[in-house]
Amino acid sequence: MRLDQRLIAEMIEPGTRVLDIGSGDGTLIDHLFRLRGCDARGIEIDMREVTRSVAHGLPVVHGDADHDLAHYPDGGFDYVVLQRTLQAVERPREVLRQMLRIGRHAIVSFPNFGHWQLRLMLLFSGRMPMTSVWHTPWYETPNIHPCTIRDFLTLCQEEGYCVQQWMAVDEDGERAPWRRSIRLANLFGEQALFLLGRKEDCEPEKPARRRK
Secondary structure, X not given: OOHHHHHHHHHOOOOOEEEEEOOOXXXXXXXXXXXXXXXXXXXXXXXXHHHHHHHOOOOEEEOOHHHHHHHOOOOOEEEEEEEOOHHHOOOHHHHHHHHHXXXXXXXXXXXXXXXXHHHHHHHHHOOOOOOOOOOOOOOOOOOOOOOOHHHHHHHHHHHOOEEEEEEEEOXXXXXXXXXXXXXXXHHHOOXXXXXXXXXXXXXXXXXOOOOO
């Protein structure tokens, strides 16, 4: 699994109901089912990935996060996951609202456009950055809403979401997460993960701890 998928799995309590939006080939769903005992299912826009998931016996349906989440019932899941898809949806604000209507918790991972390398590339080249994370030319990229960690936090504050855990790591996971400073996380974290809750369930914000 990718680094963000391993960290997402650690945030999810065993035996819970999980909806994975943008589930890809179903890797996270398979892990949650086999090793965490979760009732996990997915929604994926790429029909080829849906076919591959179903061929492996995984409960994945074809669907679009921007339009199909409205058909899911209130509180149908314990966790709703959006892995590396936030920047590619048409209406990020509405997708987050739907996630926290459908589930008690929302887990969101996204590449951080505030990373220092991206800032320098844009400053000195005057062109859109190309890295291992942001690796598609601007005229072909599905990433229509890139954001920084601080941008995402501002949106959560505006919407009244409870940030229960957060984490920022480099792409290879070789460095420890920045556990105390959002400003440093925004500068040095290549990707971010957030565990969100509804306002009425809010607990004090805390950084996520990685397992040794």
